[in-house]
Amino acid sequence: MSLTKYLYFELKQGICMFQRILVALDNSAISKYVFEEALSIAKVTHTRLMLLHVLSDLEIGYPNVKNLDEHLYKWEEYSKKGLELLKTRQNIATYIGVNTDFTQIPGSAPSTICKLAKSWKADLIVVGHKEMSPLQELARGSVSNYVMHYAPCSVLTIQPT
Numbered sequence: 001m002s003l004t005k006y007l008y009f010e011l012k013q014g015i016c017m018f019q020r021i022l023v024a025l026d027n028s029a030i031s032k033y034v035f036e037e038a039l040s041i042a043k044v045t046h047t048r049l050m051l052l053h054v055l056s057d058l059e060i061g062y063p064n065v066k067n068l069d070e071h072l073y074k075w076e077e078y079s080k081k082g083l084e085l086l087k088t089r090q091n092i093a094t095y096i097g098v099n100t101d102f103t104q105i106p107g108s109a110p111s112t113i114c115k116l117a118k119s120w121k122a123d124l125i126v127v128g129h130k131e132m133s134p135l136q137e138l139a140r141g142s143v144s145n146y147v148m149h150y151a152p153c154s155v156l157t158i159q160p161t
Contacts, residue, residue: 018047022122024113024143025053025085030128034158035089038126041156042098050120051089051102053082054109079104110146118152129157 023038025031035051042049055078086102093100105112117125129144144157 018045018123020048020050020120020122020124022050022052022113022117022120022125024109024125024127024147025051025089026109026128027081027085028128030158030160031085033161034126034128035092037156037158039093039096039098041124041126042093042100043096047098047123049093049098049100050116050122051086051093051100052113052116053086053102053104054112055079055082055104055106056109109143110150113143113147114150114152122153124153125151125155127155127157129159 018041021038021042023035025035038049041047055075082104086104090100090102103116105116113125113127116122125147127144127147129142144155148155148157
């Protein structure tokens with residue numbers, strides 16, 4: 001039984017446990033699937049969504065930026081792209097009847113996701129899991145692994161397809 005079907009069954013029984021779902025998004029290909037899964041759960045369970053994009057130096061190529069002007073330019077473009085992503089996804093969710101807010105916060109993705117989950121009182125975090133080599137995971141760490149261990153609520157990880 002899929003998670004969406006299970007939640008629909010729970011909702012019919014009056015026992016659905018999710019009221020607030022935090023959705024961690026970035027500009028990766030898997031982000032689309034993270035959003036779609038969270039949206040399908042929210043639609044079935046009549047849950048509120050909070051879309052989150054964390055602005056991180058790692059995603060704009062730091063420390064490979066040559067000077068401060070280039071860094072600031074890339075940061076501004078990255079910020080605009082993140083807000084466009086969030087607004088587009090919010091419009092989609094609102095169109096199908098899911099109450100959705102969004103926020104974009106600079107910082108370290110893993111800790112920012114957990115902090116927002118706690119302050120917003122999320123019942124579930126939906127986050128993607130990117131395939132990384134063991135060396136990459138050791139050097140950069142896995143966002144989904146950190147979130148699964150330190151989140152104040154349940155976590156659903158979406159694997160690449």
